[in-house]
Every structure is written in structure tokens, then in C-alpha cells.
Amino acid sequence: MTADTNVPLPDSQQPPGFDELFGQGGGSAPTKRGFTIPKELVEAPKPFFKDPQYYQKVLSGEGEGAKRLHQSLAAFLNTEDPQERSIYRNRIITASWEVASSIAPKITRRDLPLPKRLFLRFGILLPTLLSEEQREMFSRVILDNTTGEPVHYVDEWLYKIGIGEIAPSAQDETLTAKKRQTERKKNILGELQGKLEAQKMVIMNKSFELEAQEQALQEQLRVMCAHGRDPSNQNALFPFTEAQKGAYTEVLNTLRRISQLDKELAREYAELKRITAHMEKARDAGMEEEEVDADVIRQEMSAVRQMAKLCVGRQGNHFPLAMRHYIRPRIEDVGIRERVLQILAEIEYLDPGAFERTYRQQVHRIVPHVILIPSYGERGICWEPFEKYNRGTSRGRIAIPMYPKDLRTAVIAAVGDLRWQVAKEKAQHYWMEEGLTGWYYQYFTDHKMKGDVKEQFIEDYILWITKESEGTQKLTREVRDIFWRYMPFPQEIKDKLKTRGFVYAELYKKDINRSLSDGY
Known part of the structure; x- marks a missing residue:
């Protein structure tokens, strides 16, 4: 399966074509400006769920937790009493996570049975809990990451943690003396690794700019050297035209910049x-990173469980197994990697700064790690805005539930959460006074609103992306002003909105006035 960045986005939202939104133009500079979207959402079906031993292969070798899960699931399916079903349901929740925690440390084994991996990925324990159509749907999901984007299923995520490719998620824990020493070593190497990655990104940005200047120079030289000729005098060259003289000046300026x-x-x-x-000196001094052990992967599985709880919320459906009654029938409504990438691309078009961060006076596009959680949560969440050892250029982590009622809303909520946390960390202890969070917090308190300010911000962010971007006024005037300034739509959307009502026309005029003054 090959990836293609020139595919139009889903017509359900009717945004402009992908080339128009995310294309790199006619130049050959390798700057990556948007997501790589695969041509297809699914591939040919695979016979995963036709294996009569699928259920046994998931539970085999997973100890007492597997026995409890089997007994609880059998009792749950065979009883009609609502109270008993509730008891067995709770037991299934506990036992399922216990089995997942037992499978997780084995994720790097080459001989790990595929059903165990699919259980971690989709929450599918017993295929007959799904309808035949749903089993067919899941069998067509593209298994491998053909896009290169940092969007991971749980089994892939644990594997990358297990081989040390990605650092474990931050968790609160009590450290022993030995763990503190190991943590100190990891802190030093982690900080150096963060500096190394940040420095590589700075070099890439400089390289992109240099290449762009070189391409501009070639075009300027082409214009400058395109002389007219005098046919009456053996095609002698005419002197520079005004356009050529202008190109000559541009050539000199470009050469200086190069x-x-x-x-x-x-x-x-x-x-x-x-x-x-x-x-290298730190490693030679005995600060090599130790191999990731089973406990680290178990702890990461515990972090995944916490992510699932946050996605679901207190009153949500915490049942951990894929069942026909809870899963939407269309693959477009399921949080598979390819569909989530499509939605992320739509969000980034409407909020171009969603994944941008400034480091060393340069703007970097930093897409977070996206972990797809097989849960029924309604909202995606931001787990970490960035890694603690590299605040400048690390990816951070967001989690998306795979089986929500509305997938697009769930993904937008996660990006809104990321937006809030990055802005808050940027402002640090001035977050209630400065920038995006400062203005929004002032609005929140001035209106004596109750509840959590971040949750209210996320609700408003969802409306900003889904409604206000289409000209449907759902936000208060104050919030619209804040978002228009700190999370502006692309110019193309602004140009359309200015004709959709007085409020947008006024905001558009404010933009012009700011551009004529000292700016923001």
C-alpha cells in the first residue's frame, strides 16, 4: 500500500482539495507541511477472525487473570438478570486489563500470536461478540503504518516503548534509591537527546530556507539573463530591461542571504x-540507557488504561471489549489510523497553528504522538503536551478513543486539549494572565462561569472548528475575538467568513488594522 499526499479530503466536510490545502507548491524543497494521507481507508480482508482458536490464543498462557476473564465473560453472556450482569461486567473490566497487562511485556517477541496483538489493538477478545459485518470491517483495517505519521495502535505503541524507540509516558511513582540513580542517568541522557533532536530540527529549518533561497536565485537569474536581441544588428543583446534590473538587485540580495x-x-x-x-562522553561514563524491562512496559500499559479512563469519563462506558452494540457500523466512524489522519488534516487546515511551536526564534511543526485506544470514550485527551526532558521540540502525546459516538468531535477535543496545555506551559505561572489561556481565563472568571476552565475551553474549541469555521455563530463575542486572534483560521476561510455576517467582517477589519499598526 502506497501513501499519497494528493488525495482530496472526505467530501462530508467539503473542504478544498488536499493539494490546495497542504501541497508544497512547485518547488522541490522537502519541507513537510501536512499529513500524509493514504489513498484508501482499508485493504483486502484478512482471515483473522475465521480462526476457530482465536479466543483460546488470546487467553492462553496469561495466568489467573485469563481464567477470571473467561469465567466472568461466560457468566455475563449467560445471565439475564440485570444485577448479575452488572456484577460480571465489572469483573470483566478488571480481568480484561489484567490480561492486557500480562500480554504487554511480550509485545516485542517475534512469536507473539497475532490474536493477542489484535486484542491489544482493537479490544477484540471473542470475535462472535461482533456481527459478521463488523468482523469483516475489522479484517480490512490496514495493519501496518504506511504513512510514517506518529499515529499508533496500542500494540504498536507498546512495541516502540519496549524497544526503546520512544520514552515511556510520565507517571507519578515512588522511586527507590536505585530507581532514583537510574532516573538521574536517564535525566541527563534525556536532556542531551532532547537537545540533539532540537538541534537537528534547527538544521533542517535552515536547510529548507537555504534551499528555498537557492531556488529563488535560479529564477531570478533566469529573468535577469533573458535578454532581448536586436534582429537588425546580428541579434546583438539589448541592455537590461527594468524587470531585469530589478532581478539583478534581487540576485545580489539573495546571494547575501545565501x-x-x-x-x-x-x-x-x-x-x-x-x-x-x-x-558519547556521557555514555562512555556509564550512563547508557538500560534495556527496557518488562516492568516499564507494564507501567506503560497502566498509563494506557488511565488514558482510556480519561477518554471515557466517570459516567461513560468503561466496558473494555469490542461488542456489536457499541460500535458504529461504518469504518469512517471508527478511529482507525487512516481515518484519524484525515480528521487531523482537516483540523490543521482550519487551525494552522495547532501543531506549531516556536523554539530558538523558529516556528516548528511538531505533530504529537497519537495513541488510538480501543475504548468507548467520547473525547480524546492530551496526556502530555511534550516530554519533560525536551520541552522545545518533543512530540507530546494525545489519546483518541476508537469507538466514540462521533469520531470527529473526539479528535477535535484532543487537539483542543493539546492547544490549551501547550499554551499554558508556554505561559508557565503567568498562564492566567498572558496569551491564549490568560485571555480565556479572564473571560471565564469575568462571566462567573462554573466548572473546569480547560473543559469549557475544549467545548468552545469544538464549536470553533465545527461551527464557526462554517460561519455558524455559536460562540460568545468575547470567545470568538480571542480565538480569531490566537487561533486564527487560514486566510482563505477568513476571506469567506467576512461575507457571512457583521461579526466576522468586524474581526476581518481588526486584522487589517493590526497589520497596519505594530501588529499583535
Whole structure:
């Protein structure tokens, strides 16, 4: 399966085509500006759930937890008494997570049976709990990540943690003396690794800019050297036209900028070499990262369970197994990787700064790790806005429930949560006074609103993306003003909205006034 970035987004939302929104233009610069969207949501069906031993293969070798899960599930399916079903349901929840925690440390084994991996990925324990159509639907899900995007199913996520490719999620725990020593070593290497990745990103940005300047130079030289000729005098060259003289001046300016960028790039490579040498010295001093052990993967599985709880909420459906009654019949409504990528692309078009962060005076596009949780939660959540050892350029982590009532709303909520937490961390202890969170918190308190300010922000962010972007006025005037300024729509959307009502026309005028003054 090949990926293609030139695929139109789903016509249900009717945004412009993908080329128009996320294309890189005619240049050959490798700058990545948008998500890689696969051509297809699904592939040919696979015979996963036709295996008569599927259920046994999931539970085999998983100890007492597997026995309790089997007994509780059998009792749950065979009783009609509502009170008994409630008791067995709770037992299934506990036993299912116990079995998942037992499978998790084995995730890096090559001989791990596929049903165990699918249980972690989709929550499918007993295929007959799904309808035949649903089993067919899941059998068509694309197994491998063909996009290169950081969107992970739970089994993939645990595998990357297990091989040390990704650092474990932050969790509160009591550290023993030995663990503190190990943690200190990891802190040092983690900080150096963060600096290394940040430095690589700075070099990439400088490289992109240098390449763009070189392409501009080629075009300017083409214009400058396109002389007219005198046919009456053996095609002798005419002198420069005004356009050519202008190109000549641009060539000189571009050459100066190229020279400056080359010097900056050389300095950044020297800094990269210094950081790399520092890391090697730290490793030589006995600070190598220890191999990830089974306990780390179990702890990560515990973090995944906490993510699921947050996605579901206190009053939601915490049942951990995939069942026909709770899963939507259309693959477009299920949180598979390809569909989530489509929605993320739609959100990023409407909120171009959603994944941007400024580091060392440069704007970086940093897409968070997206973990797809097989749960019935209604809202996605931000687990970490960034890693604690690399606040500048690390990806951070958001979790998306795979089986919500409305997938698009769940994904938008996760991005809104990320937006809030990144802005709050950026403002630090001034978060109630400055920037996006400061203005919103002032609005929240001025109106004596109750509840959690972040939750209210996420609710408003959902309306901003789903309604206000289409010209449907659902937010208060104050919130619309804040969002228009700190999370602006792309210019194309603004140009359309200014004709959709007085409020948008006024906001549009404010933009013009700001651009004529000292800016924001």
C-alpha cells in the first residue's frame, strides 16, 4: 500500500482539495507541511477472525487473570438478570486489563500470536461478540503504518516503548534509591537527546530556507539573463530591461542571504557535533540507557488504561471489549489510523497553528504522538503536551478513543486539549494572565462561569472548528475575538467568513488594522 499526499479530503466536510490545502507548491524543497494521507481507508480482508482458536490464543498462557476473564465473560453472556450482569461486567473490566497487562511485556517477541496483538489493538477478545459485518470491517483495517505519521495502535505503541524507540509516558511513582540513580542517568541522557533532536530540527529549518533561497536565485537569474536581441544588428543583446534590473538587485540580495545562511548552517552543524560528543562522553561514563524491562512496559500499559479512563469519563462506558452494540457500523466512524489522519488534516487546515511551536526564534511543526485506544470514550485527551526532558521540540502525546459516538468531535477535543496545555506551559505561572489561556481565563472568571476552565475551553474549541469555521455563530463575542486572534483560521476561510455576517467582517477589519499598526 502506497501513501499519497494528493488525495482530496472526505467530501462530508467539503473542504478544498488536499493539494490546495497542504501541497508544497512547485518547488522541490522537502519541507513537510501536512499529513500524509493514504489513498484508501482499508485493504483486502484478512482471515483473522475465521480462526476457530482465536479466543483460546488470546487467553492462553496469561495466568489467573485469563481464567477470571473467561469465567466472568461466560457468566455475563449467560445471565439475564440485570444485577448479575452488572456484577460480571465489572469483573470483566478488571480481568480484561489484567490480561492486557500480562500480554504487554511480550509485545516485542517475534512469536507473539497475532490474536493477542489484535486484542491489544482493537479490544477484540471473542470475535462472535461482533456481527459478521463488523468482523469483516475489522479484517480490512490496514495493519501496518504506511504513512510514517506518529499515529499508533496500542500494540504498536507498546512495541516502540519496549524497544526503546520512544520514552515511556510520565507517571507519578515512588522511586527507590536505585530507581532514583537510574532516573538521574536517564535525566541527563534525556536532556542531551532532547537537545540533539532540537538541534537537528534547527538544521533542517535552515536547510529548507537555504534551499528555498537557492531556488529563488535560479529564477531570478533566469529573468535577469533573458535578454532581448536586436534582429537588425546580428541579434546583438539589448541592455537590461527594468524587470531585469530589478532581478539583478534581487540576485545580489539573495546571494547575501545565501552567504549568511551558509555561515549559520555551519555554526549549527558545529553545535550538533558538540552535543553529539557530549552524549558519547556521557555514555562512555556509564550512563547508557538500560534495556527496557518488562516492568516499564507494564507501567506503560497502566498509563494506557488511565488514558482510556480519561477518554471515557466517570459516567461513560468503561466496558473494555469490542461488542456489536457499541460500535458504529461504518469504518469512517471508527478511529482507525487512516481515518484519524484525515480528521487531523482537516483540523490543521482550519487551525494552522495547532501543531506549531516556536523554539530558538523558529516556528516548528511538531505533530504529537497519537495513541488510538480501543475504548468507548467520547473525547480524546492530551496526556502530555511534550516530554519533560525536551520541552522545545518533543512530540507530546494525545489519546483518541476508537469507538466514540462521533469520531470527529473526539479528535477535535484532543487537539483542543493539546492547544490549551501547550499554551499554558508556554505561559508557565503567568498562564492566567498572558496569551491564549490568560485571555480565556479572564473571560471565564469575568462571566462567573462554573466548572473546569480547560473543559469549557475544549467545548468552545469544538464549536470553533465545527461551527464557526462554517460561519455558524455559536460562540460568545468575547470567545470568538480571542480565538480569531490566537487561533486564527487560514486566510482563505477568513476571506469567506467576512461575507457571512457583521461579526466576522468586524474581526476581518481588526486584522487589517493590526497589520497596519505594530501588529499583535
